[in-house]
Amino acid sequence: MDTPTLLTHFRTHDVPLELSRGGEPVWDDAELHRNARLSDPEGYALLALVPGALPWQRARVLLETLAASRDGLGEATRAPLTKVTRALMFGLPPAYAITALLALRRLRANHKHTTRAIVTFVLEHPDADALIEARRPALIDCFEHALGKATARACARLVTEEGGGDPARPVAGGDGDRQAGRDAGSAYLRRSLLRFTADPAAAIVRLRALYGPGTYGAPAPQEPPAPLDPVTEQPPIVTSTNRGDIAATLVHLYRGGPAAELRPALAGYVAQATRGLPRLAANVALVLDTSGSMRGYGDREWAVMSQAMALRLVLSEVCERLTVVETGGTAQAPAGSADLAGALLDALGTGPELVVIVTDGYENHLPGDLARVAATLPRAGVTTPVVLCQAAFTRGDDLTLRDPAPELPRRPFWHQDDFAALLPWVFAHVGEGAEWIRTTMLTRLEGGR
Numbered sequence: 001m002d003t004p005t006l007l008t009h010f011r012t013h014d015v016p017l018e019l020s021r022g023g024e025p026v027w028d029d030a031e032l033h034r035n036a037r038l039s040d041p042e043g044y045a046l047l048a049l050v051p052g053a054l055p056w057q058r059a060r061v062l063l064e065t066l067a068a069s070r071d072g073l074g075e076a077t078r079a080p081l082t083k084v085t086r087a088l089m090f091g092l093p094p095a096y097a098i099t100a101l102l103a104l105r106r107l108r109a110n111h112k113h114t115t116r117a118i119v120t121f122v123l124e125h126p127d128a129d130a131l132i133e134a135r136r137p138a139l140i141d142c143f144e145h146a147l148g149k150a151t152a153r154a155c156a157r158l159v160t161e162e163g164g165g166d167p168a169r170p171v172a173g174g175d176g177d178r179q180a181g182r183d184a185g186s187a188y189l190r191r192s193l194l195r196f197t198a199d200p201a202a203a204i205v206r207l208r209a210l211y212g213p214g215t216y217g218a219p220a221p222q223e224p225p226a227p228l229d230p231v232t233e234q235p236p237i238v239t240s241t242n243r244g245d246i247a248a249t250l251v252h253l254y255r256g257g258p259a260a261e262l263r264p265a266l267a268g269y270v271a272q273a274t275r276g277l278p279r280l281a282a283n284v285a286l287v288l289d290t291s292g293s294m295r296g297y298g299d300r301e302w303a304v305m306s307q308a309m310a311l312r313l314v315l316s317e318v319c320e321r322l323t324v325v326e327t328g329g330t331a332q333a334p335a336g337s338a339d340l341a342g343a344l345l346d347a348l349g350t351g352p353e354l355v356v357i358v359t360d361g362y363e364n365h366l367p368g369d370l371a372r373v374a375a376t377l378p379r380a381g382v383t384t385p386v387v388l389c390q391a392a393f394t395r396g397d398d399l400t401l402r403d404p405a406p407e408l409p410r411r412p413f414w415h416q417d418d419f420a421a422l423l424p425w426v427f428a429h430v431g432e433g434a435e436w437i438r439t440t441m442l443t444r445l446e447g448g449r
Helices: 003-012 030-039 041-047 055-067 075-091 094-106 112-124 128-134 136-147 149-160 176-192 200-210 245-254 259-274 303-318 340-348 369-376 416-427 433-445
Strands: 280-289 319-327 354-359 386-391 410-413
Touching (some): 003 030, 003 041, 003 055, 003 433, 030 055, 041 075, 055 112, 075 433, 094 112, 149 200, 176 200, 280 340, 280 433, 303 319, 303 386, 319 340, 340 354, 340 369, 354 416, 386 416, 410 416
Parallel strands (some): 280 319, 386 410
16 A cells, blocks of 8 residues: 555545445546555555545545445454544545445445444444435435345334334333234344444434434535544634744744743643654654744744754654754854755765655755755665755745745645644654654544544
């Protein structure tokens, strides 16, 4: 499984998953998803939880994971897959999840885990009542595919008849025949439906509503009840000090603030940002651009440099071995231009398994040199992956003319919140990164972060 390619694809390929007139799912990247799932079913599914993955890509992962058989997979793999599918069903906007579930019917996927997932969505979704009102035909299609049309409708008849197999509804007069009928109905419901539910009483109520008359024109919920990505800061006006606590503290330090107070606060913010993250068992070299352009001027002074240093501090806590090569001065005293190409060669000389270049993208020392060196490395037999993390002032910065090495994998960042998606992408380029991502996403599933 090509993890870096998948993560980039999940973040950039925003094409809807559609159902054709004939009912077949239409998705132009089906082969990419299928090959990834075949290579590593659990790792593939967990990648959908990485912050920044697009909803339509997550819907594809939900479809691919539910459509595939789990024969031959051990419980250690099945359990995370079940948790991932539940997280995706409740973490996606409902319309996206419903499209994926409808596609399962067109693919005739009817595994036991598929049935359980569909029943869970239809009858246990936090917004199930509103969804049933607004999307009744689609949900009935999904439900009848999960149980089989005859079984689903038999269950519906049982719960809508008087007494209807519902143990919570009393039988008037103690009539023996009616009691026996209710007992038989209850047994049928348990065998055919309720064993797939966590709350049988609520499931029965919602099943009645699903096959009830409904309300025409009821609005459908649009937002996911359990969003997959953490809430991020969206300041209306970006300044040097509202780009995350680590960077803000560094700005105050660089501007001459009281170190005795700021340094303990800085350490606390770094600890908070890295709490619960596993250690990356790899030797990483960091090329840090400390040139004058990184310092900036005016209202933006120290903004980009502080964000780059924030990333450095986080990497130093997460990586078991981190070697830093600064170029262009020091973080506290940027001066002159950065020799990114020379610093890259120095970093490679330390024998790393991964090189991370952090720069604003301005190569004012021998422009084009980094690109030439990067292009030459494979021909010289250097196979060490090199990635470029581009520090920006805002999310909307135009970086098209600030790409010093177009051949290198590149990703921008401007806020501390970006680290949640940036670190998995960076670490995906080194062998040990797959286990780091797996552990991190499993921790997220368990509610650890």
